[in-house]
Amino acid sequence: MTPVVLAARAVPAAWWDLLVEPWGYGFMQRALLVTVVASVVAALLSCWLVLIGWSLMGDAVSHAVLPGVVLAYLLGVPFAAGAFLFGVGAVALIGWVRATSRVKEDAAIGVVFTTVFAVGVVLVSVTPSQVDLSHILFGNVLGVSDADVWQVVVLGAVAAAVLVLRRRDLTLYAFDRVHAQVIGLPVRRIGVLLLGLLAVSVVVALQAVGVILAVAMLITPGATAYLLTDRIWRMLWVAPAIAAGCAVVGVWASYALDVASAGLVVVCQGLAFGAAYVTARVRHRRAARAGRPGKALAARR
Amino acid sequence: MSGPAPALALRGVTVRYGDVVALEEVDLTVGAGEACGLVGVNGSGKSTLFRAAVGLVRPVAGTVEVLGGSVERARRAGLVAYVPQADDLDRDFPVDVADVVLMGRYHLMGRRRRPRPADRAAVAAALERVGLADLADRQVGRLSGGQRQRVLLARALAQEARLLLLDEPFTGVDAASEAAVTAVLRDLVADGCTLVVSTHDLTMLPALCARAALLHRRVLAEGPTAEVLTPDNLARTFGLDPPEAP
Numbered sequence: 001m002t003p004v005v006l007a008a009r010a011v012p013a014a015w016w017d018l019l020v021e022p023w024g025y026g027f028m029q030r031a032l033l034v035t036v037v038a039s040v041v042a043a044l045l046s047c048w049l050v051l052i053g054w055s056l057m058g059d060a061v062s063h064a065v066l067p068g069v070v071l072a073y074l075l076g077v078p079f080a081a082g083a084f085l086f087g088v089g090a091v092a093l094i095g096w097v098r099a100t101s102r103v104k105e106d107a108a109i110g111v112v113f114t115t116v117f118a119v120g121v122v123l124v125s126v127t128p129s130q131v132d133l134s135h136i137l138f139g140n141v142l143g144v145s146d147a148d149v150w151q152v153v154v155l156g157a158v159a160a161a162v163l164v165l166r167r168r169d170l171t172l173y174a175f176d177r178v179h180a181q182v183i184g185l186p187v188r189r190i191g192v193l194l195l196g197l198l199a200v201s202v203v204v205a206l207q208a209v210g211v212i213l214a215v216a217m218l219i220t221p222g223a224t225a226y227l228l229t230d231r232i233w234r235m236l237w238v239a240p241a242i243a244a245g246c247a248v249v250g251v252w253a254s255y256a257l258d259v260a261s262a263g264l265v266v267v268c269q270g271l272a273f274g275a276a277y278v279t280a281r282v283r284h285r286r287a288a289r290a291g292r293p294g295k296a297l298a299a300r301r
Numbered sequence: 302m303s304g305p306a307p308a309l310a311l312r313g314v315t316v317r318y319g320d321v322v323a324l325e326e327v328d329l330t331v332g333a334g335e336a337c338g339l340v341g342v343n344g345s346g347k348s349t350l351f352r353a354a355v356g357l358v359r360p361v362a363g364t365v366e367v368l369g370g371s372v373e374r375a376r377r378a379g380l381v382a383y384v385p386q387a388d389d390l391d392r393d394f395p396v397d398v399a400d401v402v403l404m405g406r407y408h409l410m411g412r413r414r415r416p417r418p419a420d421r422a423a424v425a426a427a428l429e430r431v432g433l434a435d436l437a438d439r440q441v442g443r444l445s446g447g448q449r450q451r452v453l454l455a456r457a458l459a460q461e462a463r464l465l466l467l468d469e470p471f472t473g474v475d476a477a478s479e480a481a482v483t484a485v486l487r488d489l490v491a492d493g494c495t496l497v498v499s500t501h502d503l504t505m506l507p508a509l510c511a512r513a514a515l516l517h518r519r520v521l522a523e524g525p526t527a528e529v530l531t532p533d534n535l536a537r538t539f540g541l542d543p544p545e546a547p
Contacts, residue, residue, distance in 0.1 A: 051391075051394065051395070165413055166413070168407065168413070168414035169407070169414060171396065171400075172404050172407060174394075175390065175391065175394050175396060175401075175404070176385075176390055176404070178355075178357065178383060178385065179383065179385075179404060179405075179456070180407075181355070181356075181357060181376075182355045182357075182376060182379075182381060182382065182383045183376075183379045183382075183405070183407060183408040183460060184376045184377040184378065184379050184408050185407060185408060226395065229395065230393075230395045230440045230442075231395050231396070231397065231440070232395045232396055232400075234395075235395060
């Protein structure tokens with residue numbers, strides 16, 4: 001039951017046309033497919049990122065891919081390759097700076113990603129005009145080619161499949177890394193896997209919403225689902241469902257209102273988070289009034 | 302130490318974190334099937350000793366042997382369980398009690414960690430033993446501190462470990478949980494498991510551990526619990542440090 005269908009029952013025929021009309025265009029179909037795939041993959045990953053406390057890492061990776069994207073355009077290679085390389089490189093650099101100096105993690109992340117991002121800004125300024133900075137920064141989902149769509153769908157499907165198949169290891173990694181290590185699981189490899197999937201998800205997400213807003217898709221759905229449920233397996237359904245809903249509403253509304261789709265998709269996610277927040281608060285109050293401290297604790301979460 | 306190989310043997314182990322010496326030439330042998338209390342103030346190296354026993358830190362000197370082999374071998378076989386304090390883990394984490402206990406068996410399961418009937422049976426049996434069978438579906442944060450401690454003990458039971466390292470298992474634990482934990486631990490020893498129980502609480506010690514070691518970066522005394530817990534030894538263990546904030 002998408003919000004589009006909900007709205008359709010209550011509106012006159014002219015509005016019905018507006019609801020259906022956009023999906024007749026090829027560019028709108030491509031935009032919708034790319035945005036939904038990117039949203040779902042990023043939403044799955046976001047569940048673990050918010051539980052581990054790696055939201056800032058998502059921010060870092062999504063910004064650090066900028067020079068990779070610019071270089072890929074210049075060299076004529078798939079932009080995903082450049083983005084992945086710089087995403088992984090930034091993560092490695094952050095880990096190296098933190099491990100070999102007294103600088104703490106948040107500072108290491110901040111220094112590395114802003115510097116790499118700045119390198120990208122400089123690169124854009126010295127390249128010929130075929131690189132449109134605003135398309136990279138804010139996404140250009142209405143202008144994606146069939147090749148871009150394929151890239152997103154294949155990468156997204158692989159990332160989603162790995163996340164779902166390895167979900168139990170990822171959850172243990174997020175919950176109790178020491179225990180994972182003690183029972184002989186390859187903890188370091190699980191961490192590397194997660195960061196690699198983060199880089200892939202960023203590559204997919206930036207096609208839909210651009211470098212700046214990709215991070216929202218990597219945090220907000222997971223945070224929203226975490227407010228609504230206290231079971232990870234339910235989060236893994238709720239987060240992608242909300243994200244997909246926001247993708248549909250955002251892309252459609254961007255057509256109807258003639259505004260930026262990337263912005264609207266992320267605004268929708270923010271509104272969903274707000275609604276979840278209010279729901280959680282109300283549940284908490286009710287439970288507290290009913291004198292069930294256990295429930296109240298759950299609702300606070 | 303006659304008979305089978307000791308469950309845990311540290312010989313001349315020194316561990317440093319940067320310039321800080323956490324353990325200094327520690328010799329400690331815990332025989333198979335023994336329960337050994339590890340007594341010391343916070344910062345005396347109890348946690349570091351555990352970390353060395355499971356391979357989380359590498360000693361700069363000395364050797365650690367677990368169940369007659371290397372730390373790495375025991376780790377890969379899942380023979381050692383580390384039972385943290387319940388408060389060390391995120392109580393808001395969105396998993397239920399049975400999920401946590403099942404995590405004890407991931408090394409025994411396939412790559413996707415899909416539980417088979419044997420795994421579910423082991424989880425149910427472990428929860429039964431610690432008296433939490435009826436709370437299997439409860440989110441872990443909605444338990445008392447003592448109940449959460451029992452969940453972590455059940456995880457070690459489901460793991461089928463031969464050596465259990467317990468970090469302050471009675472801190473912040475209610476009387477009912479304390480009794481349940483003690484009973485399970487005694488059963489484990491009767492079954493031939495080895496326990497090392499770190500604690501700064503001496504009241505529980507004699508009832509549970511036949512042997513004890515006093516730790517203050519070095520092993521100050523080690524032997525039968527009654528002989529080790531002399532006023533003189535305790536003064537050396539607890540008195541050398543400036544008093545701690547509670």
